[in-house]
Structures are given as C-alpha cells and as structure tokens.
Amino acid sequence: MTFDATTTAADVLAGVDLTGRTAIVTGAASGIGRVSAAALARAGATVVAGVRDPAAFDLPGVEARRLDLADLAQVAAFAATVGRADILINNAGVMACPETRVGPGRELQFAVNHLGHFALTAALWPALRSGTDAVVVAVSSNVRPDAPIRWDDPYFTAGPYDRWAAYAQSKAANALFAAHLDVLGRPYGIRAASVHPGAMLTPLQRHLTRDEMVAAGWIDADGRPAEYFKTVEQGAATQLWAAVTPSVAGVHCADCAVTPFRPDPADAARLWDLSARLTGLPDTLPAPAR
Template sequence: MTGQHKIGSGFGFSSTADDVLRGIDLSGKLAVVTGGYSGLGLETTRALVKAGAHVVVPARRPDAAAEALGGIAEVDSLDLGDLSSVQGFADRFLASGRSIDLQINNAAIMASPETRVGPGWEAQFATNHLGHFALVNRLWPALVAGGGARVVSVSSTGHRRSDIRWDDLEFRQGYDKWEAYGQAKTANVLFAVQLDALGKDSGVRAFSLHPGGILTPLQRHLERSEMVGYGWIDEDGNPTQHFKNTEQGAATQVWAATSPQLDGLGGVFCEDCEVAEVSTDDSPGVRPYAIDPASAARLWTVSAELTGVNAFG
C-alpha cells in the first residue's frame, strides 16, 4: 500500500464530478457502476457518460434503473445480496468478451432493520461487502484484460463506527444497525487494500473513499426525527451546511476512478477528491484499523470462504 497522505490534488469539498473530469476523455472506456441509477450512482453514471465512457449499470430493479437512466447507460440485472444473481451478471458480462476499465462499487444499504440474506448473512455486510467481493472476483478476467483497470470501493466515515467484528461478523449476539453499517464500511476499505495488493502486478489498482454527507435514497431506513437529531437536516427537512449536493458527492469516486493524479498509487482511502490522512480523533481521515494490511488479508480469506469465490485462490 502507498503512504496514506495528501497529494495536493487541487480539488476539495465543493468540487463536482464534472470538475474532476474536466480535460479527461473516457472515449472507448467501459465502466461498471453498481447502483448507478440512484443518488450518487446516478450522478456518477451521468458524469462518466458525459466524459465519453460506456457505462454498464447492474441493478436490483432493472426496470427502475432503465427509467431513471433514460437510455444513457446499459442496464442489467444484479442483486448483490444473492450470490447466484452476482454469478449470473458476471457470466453474462464475461460472455460479451468486453474488458472493464473502471469499476465503481457504489451500491449500498445503510442502517437497515435487522435483515438476513443468503445463508443467513447480516444484510449490510452481505450487500455492501460480500456481494461486491464476489462480483469483482468473478469479473476479474475482464478487469485484467484491459491492462490498467481501477476498482473503486465506496465506503464512508461510517467505518469509524466499527472495526471488523471477527468474533461475530453476522451480529448473532445482538444487532445494532449503525455498528453493522460501520463494519460493512470498514470492510469496503479493507477490500480495496487487499485487492490492490493482489492486483497491482496485473495492472489493477483499487481505492476506497468517503463521498461526504449527501441526502440520497441511502437514508430510506431513517425517520426524519432521527436525521434531525443527528443534525443532518433542520425541522423542515432541509440539509445542514456540512452536506454536499449529489454533484459534489459523486466527485470523489469519479476522481478515484479516473484521475491521472493517482497513477502509480493504490490501496488508499480518499475523501474530498484527495488522498486522506490517517486519523485517530475527530479530524477527517481514515482509521488505522481500516487500512491494516493484516486485517485486509484476513478479511479477504474470510470473504472467499463465505462466498466460495476467489480469483486469486
């Protein structure tokens, strides 16, 4: 992993996806964006298409995705909580013979009521991490085929809420929706650390990021009173000043996927279109446990055992 330190990108909190793509031509590039039809994902898809990329959006609700995208992107079916669905999408894509230049693992659920999917997995860990883990491993032939792909794992500051609960990954000993979200977001960071370590010799680099606070359908499981209590919105439902709009919120994942400023780097956590610093207090940055190489390797092994998929096994 490269040093987790700022590089002086020149971008920041208010930069938009269009800002970071200015001067970048993505013609001939293919991007896969999970959840690329809603919230930050939709803005990410729009920006990439505007820069010339062909975008494939695998969606749990393909009809809704097609309607939201209005024909600007290719839509296929994918439920990240169902490993057979993940395999189905990957098989269809690989059969097309195309390579992937950019993969943005953007789809997520947050603070959901206790839900079990697959063989009884906790849904946030399964959807946000295990589904994406299986997807990337199954798509690996297409990622290496282009000779220089990037995989972007969308995490958040939510990773600060919990390290990986090695003794109770599935919350069998009592469920807490925010701890479960925190564990899943830490997993997103660790996934990028290990994927980069495994993939860089094949030309595949991985990054993780915090997009910022943005009000999107991700908050669907939260009551308005909860969000007022957190200071996210006022009594009228308006976002507070520390929130970004979707154009700003999509910027860091687009920057991580495309910026030449990151050439030669990988395995780092980004925020506000910049490589983040390591933080152990309330200052911005990434927690040390989320970028620990030993934990990243351990989580990869556990995830491969759970999903039965490992491109490097």
C-alpha cells in the same frame, strides 16, 4: 484546477476522454451512483449500470443490467455478461436497515455492502484483466483506523443486532477490501482505492425517520440539510476522481484528496480470507493468462 469538498462530478471529468473504456457502476439507480454513471457516459465511456430493476432504469447513454448484490448467483450471472471492465465503482449500499437476513443467514448490510462487491469483483477479474489500467473504487465511508470487524460473528448472530455497528463494519470492510485488492492487483496493472463520498441526502437514508435525522443534526425541523452536507453532484466527485487519477492506488480518499487513513494490511488480508470462506469463493485471484 484544485479539487476539494465543493468539487462536482462534472469538474472532475472536465476534459477527460474515456472513449473506448468500459465502466461498471453498481447502485446506479439513484444518488451518487446515478450521477457517476451519467458523468462517465458523458465523458465517452461505455457504462453498464448494475441495478435491481433494469425496467425502471432510464439514463441516456447507460445500459442497465440486473444486479442484486444480496444474491451471489445473480452476481455471477451479471459478471458473466461483462467482457471488459476498465473502471469498476462498487457504489451500491444499504444503511442502518432493520435486522434482515439474506441467503444462508447473512446480515444484509455486510452481505450487500461488502460480500456482494467482493464476489462481484472476483467474478469480474477476467474482465478487469481485459481492461487497460483497470481500477476498482470501493465506496466506503468516514472510516476510522479502529473500525471493528466482528471476526467471529460478522452476521450479528451471537447477540443483539445493532444496525449502526453493522453499517460501520460493512464500511470498514470496504476500505480493507480495497487495500488488499490493490496488493493483489498491482502486479497485473489493476489498482484499487476506497473513498468517503461525504454526507448528503439520498435514498441511502430510506431506513431513517425524519425525527432520527433531525436528532442527528442532519436536517433541521423544516427538512433542510446541515451546512456540511454535499450535493449529490459533489458527493459523486471523489469516486470519479479516484477512478481517473492514476496515482491514486491503495489509499483511502475524501474530498478528492488522499486521507491519512491506512487500513492495517494484516486485517485486510484476514478479511479477504474470511470473505472467501463466507462466499465459498477461492481466496486467490487467478494470474493473467499468458
């Protein structure tokens, strides 16, 4: 089957047997995270959903555990409950929110979209090592080669806050993170890729007004999405495709295909070091036990 922008989660996993494999999906309470978790469970995987409110989560075949990516102590506590991970889909995210600070003054979008997932992946490293041909998928966006990282002011403390610039930085960070993680993990059989799921209407737009979305051309005056918008089933397809396609590693993907975008390796390594300093975590991942 040829996959493209119209491919759905069900299409990607048709005939795929994930029995015996464990998948972790963050942000699985709604949107493409929920679709991904459900599709992985139907394919036979043991699926753990990282959500902020497990009591409100109800998805057959999927176990929910509390995960607040803005709280690094809670991230560590979640990871401590996971003994094995074959698939990690870092899907959770926040977009274009008002200026919000968490922890020791971290800007929310960078904290949740990037730093929380950075810390989660590091904490899950033993579980990923215990997996078989483990893969980490970072859900990024339509990043550009020149997408900026504010190396000296990642939290937007030195000037006016720009919610869209903050979002763009966090999504660029997702792609850079996956690129360097693939370099670090490849000697141990752990691979990583970043994906752009495409445009769709989900709770990710909760911080945007209807008028803003109409002005952006995302919806019309009656609330109908633009023609290029995907369904949520289509939006979940690329991250699942990256998770189950062994040849996809160290690349950025969209529409169930590899894109020409390649993060700068030097920037990817630099961001890894910066992220370690900002989270207080080691800047290296331990080698597998002999």
